[in-house]
Amino acid sequence: MNRVEADLHVHTSCSDGAHTPEAVVLLAKERGLAAVALTDHDTIGGLAEARAACERAGIVFVNGIEMTCRCEGRDVHILGYLFDEANAALGASLARFRDRREERGREMVAKLNALGVEIAFDEVKKISGNAPVGRPHVARVLVASGAVKSVDDAFRRYLYDDGPAFAPASTLSAPEAIALIRAAGGVASVAHPVLYRGRPSAETLVEVLADAGVAAMEVWHPKHGPEETQRLIDLAKKYRLVETGGSDFHALAYGGVAPGDAGVPLETVERLRALAA
Ligand code: MN
Ligand code: MN
Numbered sequence: 449m450n451r452v453e454a455d456l457h458v459h460t461s462c463s464d465g466a467h468t469p470e471a472v473v474l475l476a477k478e479r480g481l482a483a484v485a486l487t488d489h490d491t492i493g494g495l496a497e498a499r500a501a502c503e504r505a506g507i508v509f510v511n512g513i514e515m516t517c518r519c520e521g522r523d524v525h526i527l528g529y530l531f532d533e534a535n536a537a538l539g540a541s542l543a544r545f546r547d548r549r550e551e552r553g554r555e556m557v558a559k560l561n562a563l564g565v566e567i568a569f570d571e572v573k574k575i576s577g578n579a580p581v582g583r584p585h586v587a588r589v590l591v592a593s594g595a596v597k598s599v600d601d602a603f604r605r606y607l608y609d610d611g612p613a614f615a616p617a618s619t620l621s622a623p624e625a626i627a628l629i630r631a632a633g634g635v636a637s638v639a640h641p642v643l644y645r646g647r648p649s650a651e652t653l654v655e656v657l658a659d660a661g662v663a664a665m666e667v668w669h670p671k672h673g674p675e676e677t678q679r680l681i682d683l684a685k686k687y688r689l690v691e692t693g694g695s696d697f698h699a700l701a702y703g704g705v706a707p708g709d710a711g712v713p714l715e716t717v718e719r720l721r722a723l724a725a
């Protein structure tokens with residue numbers, strides 16, 4: 449294992465995490481971390497609160513995001529760090545992403561209807577309320593309609609990634625996401641390259657994205673096994689990418705991953721700063 453002083457991958461209640469940005473920063477502090485990067489999915493909504501909490505706690509704050517995008521026909525995740533949070537193009541892209549959630553919900557319902565499963569988008573909206581429409585909401589309507597036995601069953605039969613009723617959450621390509629982060633003065637890192645079930649492979653992904661201007665890659669992650677980690681260290685060397693890492697923390701209740709369960713030495717933050725505009 450490497451020296452863990454900075455956790456560069458954590459989520460909060462601003463995306464699908466369970467704890468507020470302030471609570472996550474306090475957890476990072478309790479765990480002895482010297483720096484933390486907030487990387488909520490497709491939102492920068494938690495950054496201001498986290499920055500203030502880091503200042504109070506006396507730890508280094510790194511702004512971040514985990515962008516959902518498409519690469520080689522699949523959803524992949526690109527981490528962005530140290531960008532200008534007021535950048536207009538990035539803000540517009542995140543706003544489009546929010547709008548896309550509703551359109552995507554309609555697409556999934558249309559696919560289900562085409563498969564002979566009669567549910568209506570209004571029923572999905574009734575369940576999602578003010579939250580962005582997601583697959584779990586569609587799954588719950590499928591359960592209520594009797595089409596499937598459980599939410600798990602709905603995912604297994606219809607809603608899994610690239611399944612018969614799946615629609616992608618993002619219409620942004622990975623090179624576009626990288627370009628947005630770089631144009632906002634930030635540094636882009638390929639998130640958990642071995643966790644896309646082999647399609648695309650880490651090798652393909654990194655080859656394509658290094659060409660697109662990615663400067664870093666997430667090597668250190670709780671779900672990367674020792675052999676996978678070594679494979680990624682070698683890939684990072686080959687393409688001269690900065691090794692990033694973090695816990696991908698979502699909640700104390702899920703699976704026992706806590707802030708600092710994976711991460712990088714503090715020098716990594718300085719290397720990223722040197723690359724940021
Ligand atoms: Mn998540
Ligand atoms: Mn991810």
Ligand code: MN
Pocket residue numbers: 457459514696
């Ligand atoms: Mn994540």
